[in-house]
Amino acid sequence: MNKLWLLTTVFSVFTAFGSSGQTGTKQEIRNDSIPLSDKNIRIGEVVVSSLRMNRKMKELPTSMSVVEAYDYQRQSSLTLSNVLNAEPGISMGSDGVWATSINVRGLSENRLVTLIDGNRIETATDLTASFSMIDVNDIERVEVIKGAQSSLYGTGAMGGIVNIITKDGHFSNRPYLSGNVISGFASANKLFSNHAAINTGADKWYLRLSGTYGKADDIRTPEGKLPNSQFTTSNISAKVGFQPINNHVLKVQFQRNWSTDVGIPGGAAFPGPAEATYSDIGRQLLNASYEITNISNKLTSLKLNYFNQNILRDVLMKPNTVAEATLPNGNTQRTTPEKITPTGKHLTNGVQLQSTWNLNDKNVFIAGIDYWGRKLTTEREKYVTVEVLNPEETIIKTNNIVRGETPIPESNFNSAGLFLQNESHLLNNRLTLITGGRVDGIWIKNEQGFDVDYLIINGTQNDSPPTQRITFEKGTENNVSWSANAGLLYQIFKDADISLNLARSFRAPSLEERFKYIDLGNYVRLGNPALKPESGYSADLGLRIWNPKLCLQSGVFVNQISNMIVESPGEFIYTLTSESTPDTIPALINSNVSKALLYGFDFKLDYNFYDNLVVFLSGAYVRGKDTKENENLPLIPPLNGQLGIRYSNNKAGSVEFSLAGAAKQDKIADGETETDAYTRLDMTVATKKFNLGATHLQIFSGIDNITNTSYTNHLSTNRGSISVEPGQNIFVRLNFSF
Structure with a gap:
């Protein structure tokens, strides 16, 4: 079958029905129908909230990217990260297709704060797979602040903020009922996805319910299928709003995102021949907020917010290795690790009280307090079969061992x-000045840790095996940190402005960095409970033009980080529980020893050069160095960008071609792999809404990697065996709304 058959079909529909497309009502637009904007260029009119105030994007002195629901509908959107990857200064990394992450101006997840509707997922760790536990069909918009904003969100925001805002219901002067159904298919991994949502409400209440189910096979690359990259995923969410009295609003939401049989084809934590999957991985969020507005002439808002977020990760790993050793009596001992089952439970609770004051018509003041806590519980069992064979290779003894850790x-x-x-x-009003600061107290508590908790040999359990090591003593640690930022926005002309941001940020070490223990046989990788917070100083200078014919967002930045946490050679001093004399083993220990410097630029340009034709261009570059060791930093994306053209027709829809690419990355850290330059051609088509009586239909389709180019994403190579990205992917998505 011709690979362009699907696209030709969509073009036929696009042409035949173009004259009958209609724009939805205001109520439909506020819900799940996806309109095509009458404007060819977005000029910063979208309202954002990540600075804890509702402002138009162009009114804030902040380097920011905003991706809206429409962007996720018109692209293949395998995960949240795929669409963000097109924004300048934001790069995607992955362990296959399901488990993805992003990098903002050279800093990865462990130096970003990720929020869902303003609630933290997990902070200061790169093991979250957090961007994969969000349903793209439920996204209203994603706001990415590029740069330090710790004065608002505390620890971890050295590289920026990612605020994922999900779709909500709304109050209405009259009762309403609306909804939509989205069905999609992607050819690269035979992903079938179905989503449904319903919205209802009146002047004092609203309710939104939604659900999604998707299933995918192994992803196809130009060099064949990527084994063990399949997944099955589901999501349910509910949002309720009440107005008990005037100016009082109570909102409650619940989200449950769950995936099973998620292949992990990459991952440096696993040996090369191992096969690893998330047998279960999920996130549950319960969130409630109560806001009172217009309390007085000065106090305009008082909001109390609570959230509880629980993340579970169950991994099944099959090592697929066998080790043999010759015993002194001439027999052979064969050791076969059968499977390893790590489990991690991450529970986060948080509460926040925020007040907003309009001191006068030129001044808005925000003050608040927040608390959040994360509890980490992990366990692991290793199942090993040990066989003894005689010289004739006959098995004379078998021990089945379970090692609890x-x-x-x-x-x-x-x-x-x-x-x-x-x-x-x-x-x-030509000059806007936003300043902020915060002080944080951080305290850590841990239980005693052991290298092995118990051994079960042929069904008999021993809770105090002679080789049991004490890895970490029970203890507490306390830190106090502060942060501050200042942002200046000056309107030099009617449609042009310049911005300057200065910030001091910090990142408290994660529980994983403090308490990890990985035994690699002849040495260990070890955490350090006494790690100090990293601190950073950053500056960002931007030039922006907001014009219906020409829109430009550009910036240059520098970010310096001290007390950077890296692994340093040392010794692990341990004591066996059966002995009192300490012993040592070589180790790589987390330490505050390095200083990092990152600098670069990024820009995004849209030019409406003729009628409904828009050319768009973007680019980003970041250089990262360990200035103390005079070495390259890891996980630094190469020079990259995008060039494209988009045509829009009010009676039909839009079509877009884009060429994305990256330069060769040879400025790499020790242990990384160089990656070559590449380009990739993509195309998307979006129709207007067709009126089908009581319902409306909108069609989205396109082709990723049209030429089936074989290329390597540099950020993916750093996690293990992934070296080739997905090949040609034809996708189609139908959105029925009522």
Whole structure:
């Protein structure tokens, strides 16, 4: 079958029905129908909330990318990260297709704060797979602040904030009922996905319910299938809003995202021949907020917010290795690791009280306190078969061993902070100044840790085996950190402005960095409970033009990090529980020893050069160095960008071609792999909504990697065996709304 058959079909529909497309009502637009904007270029009119205030994007002195629901509908959107990858300064990494992450200006997840509707997922760790536990069909928009904003969100925001805002219901003067059904298919991994949502409400209440189910096979690459890259995923969410009295709003939401049989084809934590999957991996969020508005002439809002987020990761790993050794009596001992079953439970609770004050028509002041805590519980069992064979290779003895372990001792991370932010408008509103600061207290508590908790040999359990090591003593650690930022926005012309941001940020070490213990035989990789927070100083200078014919967002930045946490050679001093004399083994120990410097630029340009034709261009570059060791930093994306053209027709829809690419990355850290330059051609088509009586239909389709180019994403190679990205992918998505 011709590979372009699906695209030709969509073009036929696009042409035949173009004259009958209609725009939905206001109520439909506020829900799940996806309109095509009458404007060819977005000029910063979208309202964002990540600075804890609702402002138009162009009114804030912040380097920011915003990706809306429409962007996720019109692209293949295998995960949240795929669409963000097209934004300048944001790069995607992956362990296959399901488990993806992003990198913002050279800093990965462990130096970003990720939020869902303003609630933390997990902070200061790169093991979250957090971007894969969000249903793209439920996304209203994603706001990415590029740069340090720790004065609002505390620890971890050295590289930026990723605020994922999901779709919500709304109050209405009259009762309403609306909804939609989205069905999609992607050819690269035979992904079938179905989503349904329903919205109802009135003037005092609303309810939104939604659900999604998707199933995918192994992903196809130009060099064949990538084994063990399949997944099955589901999502349910509910949001309820009440207005008990005027100016009082109570909102409650629940989200449950769950995936099973998720292949992990990459991952440096696993040996090369191993086969690893998430047998279960899921996230549950319960969130409630109560807001009172217009309390007085000065106090405009008081909001209390609570959230509980629980993440479970169950891994099944089959090592697929066999080790043999010759015994002194001439027999052979054959050791076969059958399977390993790590489990991690991550529970996060948080509460926040925020007040907003309109001191006068030129000044808005925000003050608040927040607390959040994370509890980590891990366990692991290793199933090993040990066989003894005689010289004739006959098995004369078999031992079945189960080794019970706690990779990271049960531990708690707690953070409490006071934050302040002031927004001032000066010089007849041509100058906007936003300043903020916060102080945080952080305290850590952990239980005693052991190298092995128990051994079960042929059904008999021993809770105190003679080789049991004490890895971490029970203890507590406390830190106090502070952060501050200042942002300036000056309107130089009617549609042009310049911005300057200065910030001091910090990142408290994660529980994983403090308490990890990985035994590699002749040495161990070890955490350090006494790690100090990393601190950073950053600056960002931007030039922006907001014009219906020409829109430009550009910036240059520098980010310096001290007390950077890296692994340093040392010795692990341990004591066996059966002895009192300490012993040592070589180790790589997390330490505050390095200084990092990152600098670069990124830009995004849209030019409406003729009628409904728009050319768009973007690019980003970042250089990262360990200035103390004079070495390259790891996980630094190469120079990359995108060039494309988009045509829109009010009676039909839009079509877009884009060429994305990256330069060769040879400025790599020790242990990384160089990657070559590449380009990839993509195409998307989006129709207007067709009126089908009581319902409307909108069709999205396209082709990723049209030429089936074989290429390597540099950030993916750093996690293990992944070296080739997905090949040609034809996708189609139908959105029925009522």
